[in-house]
Amino acid sequence: MAVAESAGLGPVLAFGLVGVFGVGAQWLAWRLRLPAIVIMLAAGLIAGPATGLLNPSRDFGDLLSPLIALAVAVILFEGGFSLDLHRLGDAKSGVARLVFIGAPLGWFLSTLALVWGAGLSWESAAVFGGIMVVTGPTVIAPLLRTAKLARRPARLLQWEAIVNDPIGALAAVLAFEVVITLRSNLPMSEALGHLALGIVFAAVIGGAVGWAIARAFCRGLVPEFMKVPVLFATLLITFAVTDSVLHESGLLAVTVMGLVIGNADLPSHEELRRFKEHATVLLVSGVFILLAANIEIDQLAALDWHALLFVVLVVLVARPLTVLISLIGSGLPRNERVFIAFTGPRGVVLVAVAGLFGQRLVEVGVLDGGRIGPLAFVLVLVTVIVHGFTLAPMARRLGLANTDKPGLLVVGGSRFTTALAETLIKAEVPVLITDPNHAHLIRPRANGIKTFYGDILGEAAEDKVELMSYSTLLAATDNDAYNTLVATDLAPELGRDKVWQVPRLKDDRERHALPTQLGGRRFGAGRTLEGWEKLLAEGWTFRVTKITEEYGLPEWRQKRPNAQPVMVIARNGDLRFVVDPQAMKVEAGARIISLLPPEAKEEEVVANSIAGEAPSGQPGPAAPIP
The missing domain is CATH 3.40.50.720 (NAD(P)-binding Rossmann-like Domain)
Known part of the structure; x- marks a missing residue:
């Protein structure tokens, strides 16, 4: 038994558990209508530090780091692919400000918050501060949907998250390259040249591969059934080759590759988009579970008031200052600027990239890089919970919610x-x-x-x-x-x-x-539509009937034997059309919208006249809307 425990689960069984915990957490979050990231964090901590069932370092060994690196590469490719520059609409100006002004400013302010609040070294803070530019595209979308936000602030927040997704990773790559070159004791000119070479090399390779893939797809050189496999295989080999030639250039290369392909107006764009979304859900879930399960109890215990101070500085100082300064002169109303300033949930991309670079920093001798992973989890957990409960009320208070x-x-x-x-x-x-x-x-x-x-x-x-x-x-x-x-x-x-x-x-x-x-x-x-039009031409009219405990569906059928039910408005406001009138089920409090024949309208008028009522009214619970 002791031998089995020391040997661990093995990579195959560990893979299965990661899939079960990751996808299971996503499904449970959907059922409970909670942010998926919170459930995934709880699942990872339960599987890892709490029970010891899953220990990624033990179960995967040397495979863990490259697995996470490949998954992060796919996630960043998805971020670049999602950045369709033609779809910014009326949010283009604000998004540009949040990117070109907000991203560098947010990087700087987040770095200060990490140094003064969390007590990290400048090296770790610069790398993690770049990653914190990301505001969580996988988290912001469901929050905006729940809040029913007006179109322009919703677009600003959503596109800021999409655009800054790859930019945050690139900032982390640049900061990490600076750390490596400074620690290599190279002359400053040589170190800067090495850094510039890495950026240019990755951008050129990523752009060239993306252009080649787009041209091949447009010219029909790749059959439809092979487009997704070819894209996926090309993505992996591009990352592997560029990363092996020049360390850490692979992430930049695949991000640029995704950006080029995503803006190439491919005829199969929608199919590719759906595939990469499905792949990203699986990979994000897996990476999140791996990173959460790999956290050690000592790392969690080391989180003290410094972690709390760091989160407070980010949420209440760094984020608001970044947005308010960036949007000066943008012409946006004050309520929209305030709302955007205090809305910055972080997501799984932040945790995935932070976990990867935290390990890399430790490997090059920056020991407090190991604190980046736990701090990332704390920041994500707090921002998701805070914004999850305050986003909708704040939107309503500022007059930005669609009521x-x-x-x-x-x-x-x-x-x-x-x-x-x-x-x-x-x-x-x-x-x-x-x-x-x-x-x-x-x-x-x-x-x-x-x-x-x-x-x-x-x-x-x-x-x-x-x-x-x-x-x-x-x-x-x-x-x-x-x-x-x-x-x-x-x-x-x-x-x-x-x-x-x-x-x-x-x-x-x-x-x-x-x-x-x-x-x-x-x-x-x-x-068919022609059939519905024919009924209206013959004099059929729409009526709305409320179903109650006293006046149920049997009573409605008895009174309206010739009615053609079209749709039902449920008690909670949900809308559904009637597929089979005979199998229709309607709960008390719902309303039936139906078409009534001309004779029913005449009978209604006669009945109302006898009752001494206006023709538009009808006594009882089945009163039609005039």
């Missing part, structure tokens, strides 16, 4: 969608109708419905449509192929259960059926 209920985004202007939108608006559900055909928007505009003229998949929509304001999408144009394209493209962003599509013509025929991964969910028992 509307989750709404419906309708793609396609028609008689059916206009009537449905009018009904939803009366039920206090926000609706936006978009259509690339200007003529199709005449009817909804005449009825006072909010519209957007243009392609919902285009760049203009990214700048002008608050996609986060709409929880559900309905693709209902008169073009089945376009509906399928819209639903397929936006499903990963909104969630496949929230994307709906009017049934296609011949959708029920095997010869014309599409794979399940294409298009959105169908509703209305197969009735």
